[in-house]
Amino acid sequence: MVCNVSLQVVPNVPEKDLYPVVDKVIEMIRESGVKYIVSPMETTMEGDLRQLLELVARAQEICVENGASRIISVVKIDFKSGCVSIDEKIKNYR
Numbered sequence: 455m456v457c458n459v460s461l462q463v464v465p466n467v468p469e470k471d472l473y474p475v476v477d478k479v480i481e482m483i484r485e486s487g488v489k490y491i492v493s494p495m496e497t498t499m500e501g502d503l504r505q506l507l508e509l510v511a512r513a514q515e516i517c518v519e520n521g522a523s524r525i526i527s528v529v530k531i532d533f534k535s536g537c538v539s540i541d542e543k544i545k546n547y548r
Contacts, residue, residue, distance in 0.1 A: 457533040458540060459506040462496040463513050465522035475520045479513045491540055500540050503533060
């Protein structure tokens with residue numbers, strides 16, 4: 455089943471390191487091959503729920519590997535029978 459998962463990570467790192475750590479998380483998402491869109495406050499991904507949740511878990515690990523002593527993450531899941539796509543949701547706004 456195709457679903458959407460939105461992820462916001464806020465790693466507890468020095469302010470100068472905040473964007474570089476978040477950029478590493480986004481790079482990992484890009485390299486995964488899933489469809490995604492970056493917005494100012496979160497990144498929304500489209501794909502199989504289990505795969506997307508694995509990416510959420512990996513995002514936490516990346517933050518720790520890059521010096522975060524703690525990470526606050528917000529995860530939103532849109533899952534419905536059939537399919538829900540990013541394009542379907544934003545087509546009226548693009």
